[in-house]
Amino acid sequence: MSVQSSVLGFPRIGANREIKKAVEAYWGGNSDAEAVLKAGKDVRVKNWQYMNKAGINHVPSGDFTFYDHVLDHIQFLGATPERYARHNLSDLDTFFAMGRGRQVGAVDEAAMEMKKWFDSNYHYIVPELSENTKFQYRTKKIVNEYKEAKEAGVETRPVLLGPISFLVLGKAARDASAGFEPISLLDKLVPVYEEILKDLKAAGAQSVQIDEPILVLDKAAPLGEQFKSTYAKLGPAGPAVTIASYYGRLDANLEYVKELPVAAIHVDLDREPSQLDALIAAVKDKKTAVSLGVVSGRNIWKTDLAAAQVFVKKAVDALGADRVIVASSSTLLHTPVDLNNEKKLKPEVKDWFSFARQKVHEIALLGRASNAQVSSEDSQALEENKASIKRRRDFETQSNDAVRQRVANITPEMLKRKNPFPVRREAQRVKINLPKFPTTSIGSFPQTKEIRIARQQFTKGDINQQQYDDFIAKEIQEVVRIQEEIGLDLLVHGEPERNDMVQYFGEQLEGVAFTSMGWVQSYGSRYVRPPIIVSDVSRPAPMTVRWSKYSQEVSSKPMKGMLTGPVTILAWSFPRADVSKEIQSKQIALALRDEVVDLEKAGIKAIQVDEPAIREGMPLRQGDWAPYLQWAVDSFRLSTSGVEDGTQTHSHFCYSDFNDIFSSIKALDADVISIEASKSDMKLLKAFQDNDYSNEIGPGVWDIHSPRVPPLEEMKQRITDMLKLIPADKLIINPDCGLKTRHWEETKASLLNLVAAAKWARENY
Numbered sequence: 125m126s127v128q129s130s131v132l133g134f135p136r137i138g139a140n141r142e143i144k145k146a147v148e149a150y151w152g153g154n155s156d157a158e159a160v161l162k163a164g165k166d167v168r169v170k171n172w173q174y175m176n177k178a179g180i181n182h183v184p185s186g187d188f189t190f191y192d193h194v195l196d197h198i199q200f201l202g203a204t205p206e207r208y209a210r211h212n213l214s215d216l217d218t219f220f221a222m223g224r225g226r227q228v229g230a231v232d233e234a235a236m237e238m239k240k241w242f243d244s245n246y247h248y249i250v251p252e253l254s255e256n257t258k259f260q261y262r263t264k265k266i267v268n269e270y271k272e273a274k275e276a277g278v279e280t281r282p283v284l285l286g287p288i289s290f291l292v293l294g295k296a297a298r299d300a301s302a303g304f305e306p307i308s309l310l311d312k313l314v315p316v317y318e319e320i321l322k323d324l325k326a327a328g329a330q331s332v333q334i335d336e337p338i339l340v341l342d343k344a345a346p347l348g349e350q351f352k353s354t355y356a357k358l359g360p361a362g363p364a365v366t367i368a369s370y371y372g373r374l375d376a377n378l379e380y381v382k383e384l385p386v387a388a389i390h391v392d393l394d395r396e397p398s399q400l401d402a403l404i405a406a407v408k409d410k411k412t413a414v415s416l417g418v419v420s421g422r423n424i425w426k427t428d429l430a431a432a433q434v435f436v437k438k439a440v441d442a443l444g445a446d447r448v449i450v451a452s453s454s455t456l457l458h459t460p461v462d463l464n465n466e467k468k469l470k471p472e473v474k475d476w477f478s479f480a481r482q483k484v485h486e487i488a489l490l491g492r493a494s495n496a497q498v499s500s501e502d503s504q505a506l507e508e509n510k511a512s513i514k515r516r517r518d519f520e521t522q523s524n525d526a527v528r529q530r531v532a533n534i535t536p537e538m539l540k541r542k543n544p545f546p547v548r549r550e551a552q553r554v555k556i557n558l559p560k561f562p563t564t565s566i567g568s569f570p571q572t573k574e575i576r577i578a579r580q581q582f583t584k585g586d587i588n589q590q591q592y593d594d595f596i597a598k599e600i601q602e603v604v605r606i607q608e609e610i611g612l613d614l615l616v617h618g619e620p621e622r623n624d625m626v627q628y629f630g631e632q633l634e635g636v637a638f639t640s641m642g643w644v645q646s647y648g649s650r651y652v653r654p655p656i657i658v659s660d661v662s663r664p665a666p667m668t669v670r671w672s673k674y675s676q677e678v679s680s681k682p683m684k685g686m687l688t689g690p691v692t693i694l695a696w697s698f699p700r701a702d703v704s705k706e707i708q709s710k711q712i713a714l715a716l717r718d719e720v721v722d723l724e725k726a727g728i729k730a731i732q733v734d735e736p737a738i739r740e741g742m743p744l745r746q747g748d749w750a751p752y753l754q755w756a757v758d759s760f761r762l763s764t765s766g767v768e769d770g771t772q773t774h775s776h777f778c779y780s781d782f783n784d785i786f787s788s789i790k791a792l793d794a795d796v797i798s799i800e801a802s803k804s805d806m807k808l809l810k811a812f813q814d815n816d817y818s819n820e821i822g823p824g825v826w827d828i829h830s831p832r833v834p835p836l837e838e839m840k841q842r843i844t845d846m847l848k849l850i851p852a853d854k855l856i857i858n859p860d861c862g863l864k865t866r867h868w869e870e871t872k873a874s875l876l877n878l879v880a881a882a883k884w885a886r887e888n889y
């Protein structure tokens with residue numbers, strides 16, 4: 125035996141977004157189930173054959189999904205909630221009903237809850253579990269895909285999300301009794317996994333990959349007994365088990381992981397290279413193999429193969445070649461499919477990158493190189509890699525000195541407004557003069573079909589800059605007029621010119637690269653193209669001033685300028701690897717600081733800097749939170765503190781639970797914050813009170829994620845509840861988030877109710 129190579133998972137969207145096209149056609153009634161299933165098979169077979177041909181020893185199967193892999197597990201483990209199961213739909217339709225809701229005929233079910241997957245921008249569907257959950261080996265997805273690959277000529281290693289992670293990532297269903305913990309279902313769940321493993325073995329599978337990503341969380345520390353008892357059964361049940369952790373470090377959990385009767389342990393050496401030594405020491409006297417995640421599944425940088433070889437060699441020297449596997453650090457699902465699809469990137473920039481298909485070759489090559497089986501082609505590839513890495517390193521030394529200097533010269537004064545909030549508040553009262561319970565929105569208004577068409581025409585060159593600008597101007601005028609008619613107090617321009625709240629800024633910043641086909645799945649059929657930070661970031665020219673100024677010119681009401689914050693721009697981009705995230709965030713913050721000041725100069729009196737990603741960017745281990753929160757808060761303050769007292773700064777938060785970082789939200793010292801709240805209970809508001817929050821707050825009174833129009837009475841009730849915890853002179857009335865995904869009809873109706881509710885509050889409080 126020799127060093128083996130493996131890929132933990134591959135993007136399932138297709139090189140040309142085939143799966144998005146297939147499922148959306150099906151959802152729209154424009155194709156049938158057969159076409160969807162065929163599209164899935166085509167993508168799977170292509171992926172398997174690609175990896176197989178590249179020489180990967182352990183090619184993954186079962187990781188494919190039409191929506192989300194956790195949702196697949198919910199279904200094939202028999203954990204489909206009754207409210208979906210009872211409609212007797214086909215498996216495919218039940219699956220989509222859970223993922224995205226279903227309103228067809230008599231069926232009217234909302235989607236299941238979606239959550240951010242670890243520290244990524246991928247979202248998974250949260251399993252709903254209770255004492256009544258009856259697991260069963262419901263569908264044969266895993267073994268069927270194994271057999272399908274075999275028929276296509278590829279021996280694969282099936283991938284399963286492990287039972288402990290599945291449960292820990294789940295939540296108590298509504299019918300669960302108080303205090304129910306999903307992990308209490310473990311004994312009921314493990315037998316289903318045993319069945320699956322036996323089935324796989326019967327089908328001929330030699331090995332299986334069981335992902336237990338929760339092993340990198342603090343939460344896993346007390347679960348040693350559960351891991352032991354579970355893997356005592358799963359280890360010998362069928363094919364040889366590789367237990368995989370990723371996105372972080374095992375730390376003390378290694379103590380029990382090393383004792384598990386599994387064939388191999390996978391660790392992420394891209395994120396946490398330091399854990400290699402501990403891992404080697406832990407398994408040295410055993411037979412367990414190590415799977416080394418040296419090729420990043422989370423970024424797009426070309427792997428430094430010589431550096432990776434050092435890790436591999438260390439493990440081979442200590443354990444022997446037959447106990448070492450070279451692998452992707454995690455699944456490659458967070459990376460775009462194929463760099464060769466990029467036709468517009470400058471060659472010298474393209475040279476730095478490696479997407480999923482390129483990473484496959486890196487892994488295979490590393491495997492061969494570790495076995496001294498290099499062909500002349502291979503040694504050429506290794507040399508070429510070395511040269512490319514050197515070119516990148518040389519480029520990295522060409523820093524933008526002005527930007528570097530500016531970051532180095534950040535003073536404590538730059539992180540502070542001129543005066544404390546009470547003083548600013550008086551100045552803002554004079555300058556902006558908003559009524560009590562001021563009403564506002566979060567920024568975007570419906571992105572209509574007309575807007576999308578105009579943008580497309582402009583990108584294609586069918587309309588020129590002037591025509592496009594005229595279109596945007598007209599759109600802004602209209603949005604402003606509607607807000608005035610509805611009676612909102614603090615207006616916005618509606619963001620029609622923005623394709624995406626991060627991409628729009630990235631495209632205007634220096635030091636940021638863009639792909640044309642670099643799609644990455646965010647959730648279901650929603651894919652994003654993250655910007656790539658390639659060098660020091662700066663702002664060559666104002667980015668938003670023109671349209672903000674224009675919108676203020678066409679209204680007598682105050683207009684709120686709208687920016688995406690530094691932490692969020694960074695979190696939703698691929699960061700560079702040679703400079704800390706702190707530095708990158710501060711560079712972006714300085715660019716935004718200039719923008720904020722320019723907006724003020726242009727006559728904008730209120731400026732919102734959105735930070736919806738501040739929570740998800742948190743390190744996975746609580747012990748690492750403090751430094752992150754420090755630079756995140758500093759970055760935000762840096763971007764917003766350049767203005768005069770009378771300019772009102774806003775920020776906005778959504779998508780997450782902010783209770784545990786509330787003191788950091790407070791430390792941002794924004795004059796006004798708006799926060800997603802209408803779905804959550806009053807726990808969040810309690811946090812405002814407990815933390816003695818002193819600035820102004822707008823907890824959302826309208827859940828904008830659904831087309832439903834909240835009735836006036838409901839909004840009044842929300843306001844009444846909020847006023848029990850928030851002083852009347854601090855409360856702002858706004859929706860949960862931006863309205864870009866909504867239609868005009870429900871937008872107008874809901875905003876009318878929102879304005880009426882504020883009026884009612886003014887009369888009653």
Ligand code: MET
Pocket residue numbers: 566567568625686734736776778861862863864
């Ligand atoms: C995900 S937060 C969105 C904030 C942005 N200003 C918008 O209204 O769309």
Ligand SMILES: [Zn+2]
Pocket residue numbers: 566736776777778779860861862
């Ligand atoms: Zn939001």
